[in-house]
Amino acid sequence: YRSISHHPRVRNFLRGASNLHPPPIHRYPTWDLNKVLKALTIHPFEPIQTISLHLLSYKVAFLVAITSARRISELASLSVRQDLCIFHPDKVVLRTDPSFLPKVNSIFHRSQELILPSFCTQPSHPLEHKWHKLDVRRALKAYLHRTSSFRKTESHFV
DSSP states (O other), X not given: OOSGGGSHHHHHHHHHHHHHSOOOOOSSOOOOHHHHHHHTTXXXXXXXXXXXXXXXXXXXXXXXXXXXXXXXXXXXXXXXSTTTEEEOSSEEEEXXXXXXXXXXXXXXXXXXXXXXXXXXXXXXXXXXXXXXXXXXXXXXXXXXXXXXXXXXXXBSOO
């Protein structure tokens, strides 16, 4: 035999072991963050002023989720009230609705701010212009402006 793995008994044993414990089947395909980020910088997600509200909502939700790494329940409880959503030149500071109870209910978790920094605020290079299209502050500001006319709740995402 060329190696121990070619021995008939070893091969039968390994085949039986894989039948007893087959490898898991992934029901959902894996995704590539770079592909998603590249897609968000081109049509149909840009230019941000002319895309549909549907696509803008997807873009903002994804950028907020990926830059904050927070639970969905926390993102859903973000408020647009002026004292809970503060835009600065280099970042946006978000806070959850005071009535929201996080999964880990402590003073620390309830009072924690969500600080999302701007990304390439003053692009000068073509690559920086592309990166600026991934600026969560820019996308969030556009989203809040687009939804302000029909917004009936203080929740960020309508």
